[in-house]
Amino acid sequence: MNKIPKNLKYLIFGISLLTFIGLYSGFGIRLMVGISNKLLPITNYFFAFSSTRFDYLILSTIPIFGMLYNSTRTDFKLTELIMDIVTILFSVIIMFGIGLLILTFIGKPENPLMPQYIVTEPFELYTTIFIGLGIGIPFLIIKLIKK
Numbered sequence: 001m002n003k004i005p006k007n008l009k010y011l012i013f014g015i016s017l018l019t020f021i022g023l024y025s026g027f028g029i030r031l032m033v034g035i036s037n038k039l040l041p042i043t044n045y046f047f048a049f050s051s052t053r054f055d056y057l058i059l060s061t062i063p064i065f066g067m068l069y070n071s072t073r074t075d076f077k078l079t080e081l082i083m084d085i086v087t088i089l090f091s092v093i094i095m096f097g098i099g100l101l102i103l104t105f106i107g108k109p110e111n112p113l114m115p116q117y118i119v120t121e122p123f124e125l126y127t128t129i130f131i132g133l134g135i136g137i138p139f140l141i142i143k144l145i146k147k
Contacts, residue, residue, distance in 0.1 A: 003076040004067060012063045020060035028056050045104055048120045049127050058131050062088055065135050072142055087138055095134030099127065 023031075028051055036047050066085030073080060103126070107119040121127065 003071065003073075004081070005076075008078075008081075009067070012067055016060045016063050019063075020056055023056040023060060024053065028059075039100070043104070045117055045119045047100055047103065048118055049100075049103070050121065050124070051127060052124075054125075055128050055131060058128065058135065059092075062092065062135065069138055069142070084138075088135055091137050092131055092134030095130045095137065096127070099130030 022028075032049065032051055036049075040046050063085050066081065066088050069088060070076070070081045070084040103119050103121065106122055108116055109118060109120065
């Protein structure tokens with residue numbers, strides 16, 4: 001991380017802070033409802049997933065994790081930093097999608113009076129685990145490639 005210029009580090013930390021404030025101030029809930037409403041006609045399931053402050057914190061630190069991911073490279077290039085951040089972002093999106101797919105199998109209500117199209121999380125930190133896995137997978141791939 002020493003190869004990254006200080007002003008760019010401060011910019012990334014500022015972007016992360018502003019992202020957290022934006023998610024926490026109400027944009028995060030609107031984003032979740034929007035995702036659920038867009039997925040309903042496609043999948044015929046209403047995903048009732050929740051988010052916590054910890055989820056918002058992890059999501060807002062994706063640029064910082066991208067900076068850490070970039071520090072594994074020998075030379076610093078801004079385009080590689082942007083690609084590393086995008087790589088982690090896509091990894092989080094893919095793992096979140098896999099988490100929703102798994103949720104369609106394990107999250108259906110057992111009560112026959114509840115509609116079967118409503119899918120809920122089996123435990124509170126379900127989304128947090130899949131977001132964390134999405135951030136960790138690029139680092140794991142780097143370690144496997146280096147060996």
